[in-house]
Amino acid sequence: MSTSVSSRAFRVFSWFTLAYTLAVVLWGAFVRATKSGAGCGDHWPVCNGEVVPLAPTVQTLIEYTHRVTSGLALVLAVVLCVWGLRAHAKGHPVRKAAAASLFFMLTEAAVGAGLVLFKMVADNESIGRAVWMAVHLINTFLLVGAMALTSWWAEGRERLTLKRQGLTGWLLLGSLVGLLVLGVSGAIAALGDTLFPATSLMEGLRQDMSPTAHVLLRLRVLHPVLAVGVGALVVFSAGMVTRLRPSPAVRRAAWQLGVLYVLQLLAGLVNVVLLAPEWMQLLHLLLADLVWVVLVRLSAAGLALGAPRADVKPRPDMDASVA
Incomplete structure (x- = not known):
């Protein structure tokens, strides 16, 4: 072969x-x-x-x-x-x-x-x-x-490096950690949906707000808030990385990430409205996994050794040598 x-x-x-x-x-x-x-x-x-x-x-x-x-x-x-x-x-x-x-x-x-x-x-x-x-x-x-x-x-593809990545490295690290935290909150929210199913949207809201509610139900409220906040961070970071590392691979991954995250938010909303049916929980999780995969690929592209860097200006001696 x-x-x-x-x-x-x-x-x-x-x-x-x-x-x-x-x-x-x-x-x-x-x-x-x-x-x-x-x-x-x-x-x-x-x-x-x-x-x-x-x-x-x-x-x-x-x-x-x-x-x-x-x-x-x-x-x-x-x-x-x-x-x-x-x-x-x-x-x-x-x-x-x-x-x-x-x-x-x-x-x-x-x-x-x-x-x-x-x-x-x-x-x-x-x-x-x-x-x-x-x-x-x-x-x-x-x-x-x-x-x-x-x-x-x-x-x-080229290997990645973490050295001297500056703002790009911090944006991608923050996005990765943010998605991990969001994923944990989603897992806990899904566990709450399984253990304490609601028969209506209003009942679910009453469960979440009740002072005697189980701690899993109280934690469930955090997930949609985190989803919006982390989503803003991820989309902003993807846009910034596209400017700082303007390569086709970065632009493609950033575009895919934005589309998938919007779909993920919509799926989360539908999941709440429909009271978390099993098929919707699986779709929601699939989108979360795909968002993670694309963010990992964006990170690999943005931190690649040969990635173009808009935040680094050529040295004067290099300009002279080229001239």
Whole structure:
């Protein structure tokens, strides 16, 4: 197999692994939304003490399917890492990104196992479960981000650098941290919707504002506020980075980010109005993951070694040499 064909095959495989992983993440959200996390009891990795459940309930099938698909995702991550290391020379950024993908896939499996073994599933309303959900969301974003970078650098893009990035680096760092915080608040809000479903929009508002409301409901109110604030930061940062690093890749990613974030806000509004049906929760999460992927790509493009820099003027000696 020629080098070009091998590179193309790895690039396609890296995108497939990312897409499949996103599908597994969505199914995991479906497990939470349907309260099927205890479908296999508190057993892991077996299901109710069996390798293959012989008389499964619907909840058992949902949870078991998630475990099987998650296992395949781990296999894909192993292949991605081994292939990435073997197909790229020492020092190539794909090697680090692929290794990070496998690392975060392993921690993702560990967090998932912890949720089951410590019974942080189904109707558990504890603050501990909210903390586990936050850790799960952050790890998922890091996993997806590492896979997105693997695909990005598999396309032959330049490595990034954090040195002397100035305002561009701070804007992108703030946007990344902001989306992580927003994602955590979204995970907690979704948990509140699952545990304390409302029959009407007014009832939901009364739940949120009640002085005796569960802490998860009180935290749920923060999510839409954060969504608007973080959205303003992300869109502003994308526009500024486009000016500071005026490359086609940056402009394309910034445009995609703006469109996706508007769709994400609209989906969030519809989710609230419709009282968070399961299908809308999944669509909302998918858009959140896509926003994260595009922001990671924007960061890689804006911080690339060879990215044009509008904030750096040529030195006089360079002008003289050119003249």
